[in-house]
Amino acid sequence: xxxxxxxxxxxxxxxxxxxxxxxxxxxxxxxxxxxxxxxxxxxxxxxxxxxxxxxxxxxxxxxxxxxxxxxxxxxxxxxxxxxxxxxxxxxxxxxxxxxxxxxxxxxxxxxxxxxxxxxxxxxxxxxxxxxxxxxxxxxxxxxxxxxxxxxxxxxxxxxxxxxxxxxxxxxxxxxxxxxxxxxxxxxxxxxxxxxxxxxxxxxxxxxxxxxxxxxxxxxxxxxxxxxxxxxxxxxxxxxxxxxxxxxxxxxxxxxxxxxxxxxxxxxxxxxxxxxxxxxxxxxxxxxxxxxxxxxxxxxxxxxxxxxxxxxxxxxxxxxxxxxxxxxxxxxxxxxxxxxxxxxxxxxxxxxxxxxxxxxxxxxxxxxxxxxxxxxxxxxxxxxxxxxxxxxxxxxxxxxxxxxxxxxxxxxxxxxxxxxxxxxxxxxxxxxxxxxxxxxxxxxxxxxxxxxxxxxxxxxxxxxxxxxxxxxxxxxxxxxxxxxxxxxxxxxxxxxxxxxxxxxxxxxxxxxxxxxxxxxxxxxxxxxxxxxxxxxxxxxxxxxxxxxxxxxxxxxxxxxxxxxxxxxxxxxxxx
Ligand SMILES: [Zn+2]
Numbered sequence: 001x002x003x004x005x006x007x008x009x010x011x012x013x014x015x016x017x018x019x020x021x022x023x024x025x026x027x028x029x030x031x032x033x034x035x036x037x038x039x040x041x042x043x044x045x046x047x048x049x050x051x052x053x054x055x056x057x058x059x060x061x062x063x064x065x066x067x068x069x070x071x072x073x074x075x076x077x078x079x080x081x082x083x084x085x086x087x088x089x090x091x092x093x094x095x096x097x098x099x100x101x102x103x104x105x106x107x108x109x110x111x112x113x114x115x116x117x118x119x120x121x122x123x124x125x126x127x128x129x130x131x132x133x134x135x136x137x138x139x140x141x142x143x144x145x146x147x148x149x150x151x152x153x154x155x156x157x158x159x160x161x162x163x164x165x166x167x168x169x170x171x172x173x174x175x176x177x178x179x180x181x182x183x184x185x186x187x188x189x190x191x192x193x194x195x196x197x198x199x200x201x202x203x204x205x206x207x208x209x210x211x212x213x214x215x216x217x218x219x220x221x222x223x224x225x226x227x228x229x230x231x232x233x234x235x236x237x238x239x240x241x242x243x244x245x246x247x248x249x250x251x252x253x254x255x256x257x258x259x260x261x262x263x264x265x266x267x268x269x270x271x272x273x274x275x276x277x278x279x280x281x282x283x284x285x286x287x288x289x290x291x292x293x294x295x296x297x298x299x300x301x302x303x304x305x306x307x308x309x310x311x312x313x314x315x316x317x318x319x320x321x322x323x324x325x326x327x328x329x330x331x332x333x334x335x336x337x338x339x340x341x342x343x344x345x346x347x348x349x350x351x352x353x354x355x356x357x358x359x360x361x362x363x364x365x366x367x368x369x370x371x372x373x374x375x376x377x378x379x380x381x382x383x384x385x386x387x388x389x390x391x392x393x394x395x396x397x398x399x400x401x402x403x404x405x406x407x408x409x410x411x412x413x414x415x416x417x418x419x420x421x422x423x424x425x426x427x428x429x430x431x432x433x434x435x436x437x438x439x440x441x442x443x444x445x446x447x448x449x450x451x452x453x454x455x456x457x458x459x460x461x462x463x464x465x466x467x468x469x470x471x472x473x474x475x476x477x478x479x480x481x482x483x484x485x486x487x488x489x490x491x492x493x494x495x496x497x498x499x500x501x502x503x504x505x506x507x508x509x510x511x512x513x514x515x516x517x518x519x520x521x522x523x524x525x526x527x528x529x530x531x532x533x534x535x536x537x538x539x540x541x542x543x544x545x546x547x548x549x550x551x552x553x554x555x556x557x558x559x560x561x562x563x564x565x566x567x568x569x570x571x572x573x574x
Contacts, residue, residue, distance in 0.1 A: 027056075028119070029136045032063055032128065033165060033183045036136075042116050044109045045091070049116035052077075057122070064126045064141070064163045065230045074111050082160030082230050083127035083144050083187070090115070127162035129185035141165065142187035143202075143209045146234070148195045153317050155196055156224060156235040157213070164229040172212065174239075177221035179232065181209040197315060198236070216315070216324075217276030217285050240274050240365065241376050241558045242456055243290045243320050247271055247345065252312060253298040254305065255348075262338065262350035263310055263327065267291055270344040272367040277335075284327045284335050286349065287315065291323035306333045306351025325349060339368045376456035376558065377421045381446050381512065382408040383462035386431035388442070391465035393534040400528055401429060403537050404461040407525065410547035411461075418555055425449045443511040451517050457486060457554070458520035460512050463528040463537060464503070472530045473501025477522040479513035486519040489557035493549040498542075500526045500533060523550070 027038040028050075037060045039050040050057050052068070061068055066081030077088045087096040088108040095104035106121030119137070123130050128139035141162035149158050159179075161167075168180040186202050186209050193200040198221070199214040215221045215236045224235045247267040255264040265288065275286045299311040308328040316322030329335060333351045340346025347368050382404035384390030390400025405426070412422045425432050425446045433445035450458040464475065474494035478487035487505055495502035503524070513520050525546055526533040536542045 030060060030119075030139055031133075031136055032060060032139045033141070033163060035063065044116055047107060047109060047118055049107075049109055049118045050122060051114075051116045052122075053113050053115075060139075061126065064128065065161060066126045068125075070112070077108055077115070079125040081127055081162065083142055083162045084125075086125050088117075088121070088125070095121075127187070129187075131185070140183055140185035140207075141181075143181045143184045143211070144187045145190075145193055146195055146200060146211075146213075151224070151233065151235070153319075154235055154237075156233050157195055157198065159211075159232045159234070161229065161231055166229070167223075167232050169223055175217060175220070176212055176214045177223075177234070179211045179213065179234070181211070183207060184209045216287075217278075218274045218287050238287070238289065238316070238320075238322060240272070240287065240289055243316075243322075244376065245269065245271075246290050246292055246321060249291055249294045249323065252294060254300060254307075254310075256305065262305060262336075262348040263307065263325065265291075265323075265325070265347045265349070266340075266343075267345040267368075270368045271347075272365065273337075273347065274365045275337075282329050282331075284325075284329060284349070286325040286327075288323045288325070289316065290321065292321045293323055303330060306330050306353075327351070337366065339366075344368060377423065377453060378415060378457045378459065378554070379423045379425065379450040379453065379455040380408045380412060381425040381449075381458065381460040383460055385426050385429055387435045388431065391463060391528050393528045393538075395531075396534050396538050398528060398534060398538050400463045400465075403463050403525070403528070403543065405429065406540075407543050407547050407550075408461055410544055411550055414547055414551040415554065418551065423449060423453055423455065440511065444515060446512055447515040450520070451515075455518055458512070458516045458518055459550075459554075460510075460520070460522040462522060462524050463526060464524040465529040466527060467529075469529055469531060472527050472533050473503030474498075474526050475503035475506050475524045477506045477508040477510060477513065477524065478520075479507065479509055480520070482519045483513060483521055486557060487521045490521060490523065490550065490553045493553035494523070494525060494546060498545055498549060500536070 026041050028041050030037045030039065037056045039054045039056040039060070041048055042051050064081065066079050069078050070076070071078065075089060079086045079088070085098055088104070090108050090111055093104055093107065094101050104121060105124045106118030108115065108117050108121060110116060120130065123139055127142045129142055131138045131140060144160060146157035146159045149156055165182065165184070168182065170178045170180070172178050186204055188202065191202050193202070197216045197219070201212040201214070203210045213221050213234060218239055219236045220239045221234055221236045224233045247269045249265065249267050251264060251266040253264060255262070271288055271290055273286050273288045275284060277284050293312070293314040297312040300307070301309050303309070306329065308330050310325065310327035313324055314321060315324045327349060329351055333353060336350045336352050338348040338350055345368050382401070384401035384404065388401065390404070392399055405428070408424055409427070412424060415422045431437060431442055432449070433442045446460070476487045476490050478484050491505050494500055508522070510522050513522060526537055528534050528537055
């Protein structure tokens, strides 16, 4: 019935227009993101257009994020879209675009039901760039320049879309996120833009717009949720460990002291710093998380002690302050960090002739003297213990509680070496609460260790078991949204990389995951009930390898870095 009505309307319209203009009508093919539309071409006032009541035109409009409506007096046609808004008056050679009057690329002809629009005008109003391919017009959604906005207290880039489409993100390098807009055209004329800290490079290749977003060193871009598919929202977050202490800066600027002249940063307490050197620009960038910017931030444009210029600026948020130093080194100069040995929280950024500089890495992290822990606090929870043996492999004489404790102790030593503060829920074969306590009390006691220490992470270690002895593999269990990122980082640490089965990433409501305040995961290392995996768990060398893999994955998780040049898939907003 509906199909019939639409058909009838189309025929009637065709007939009406034919009668009105006394000209022949023919369909024109327009392609938008693989869909083909065939609006009837009508002739009116000596011009060629598409009827705005043509069902094919309405279908095309509906495929975009732009909405079309007439003013109540029927004298103005409004197009409101996420890329642009425009107002059209019948017959006018001008159009109002985002509040500015400008020459129209085509005209609106007639009013109400009889209105039609020249194709270039309609496509412009819909933010579609036409490209003719033979008899067919390919309409490519325009990709506008990203807009810098503050979303939920954090800076973000908003890229509105002219039509719903799937943007394909790829991480080109640790600091560069590529967005691919298939079937789209770049709306701007510039090929490079700077938005706050982000360098944007745009290119068009194989019918797609490629937008490469390069974030500052030590920061990573990520797609955040936007409003459905009508836009892409990209944010960036620090890839260094969470800020543990916020310090006031007591002195900042160039100081020529005999012992250590250079740019001096003195805070009320010890702090961490992360540096990165860009060979092409000769710029050293140092991020100091937790340092709150003082009232005045020194900027020097005159060379001082080998620095061509330098400046300080805040790049974090008010809750998570990060102070950044950017210094441009004079030709033939390198840099050196000199920490105040007896003064915690004192750092000199010195420029020295390259010959004097040792083999300092291009990027790295360190902390001033007196920094207690550079990595954070982690609670390891060896599953079971004391009166609760956990699962048991009788033929191997192996108890889960012994395996979990042994791996936890090994993992603790490795993490301490790497600068973590590590707490264990138990360091020996005992119950954490008391022998014979109900499960809920015992598990809550484990959560309490983590919650009361304000730990950054909680990892519960277990071995799996099944009546089916063939079942094998390691699995990582998470519950809260905050757990997921940690779970993903550990997903492939065990499993196939250690010659175990891979039993996957699981969403489970385990007590210790539900009642911990921080990102938490429960690791089922392998199946103790599986003859092969059970034998591996009984081997001290293998337990050492499990601990090494977990330590490595945790380290990678906090540094948040991907291997240079590796491409990892990002996420698509949904
Ligand atoms: Zn268990």
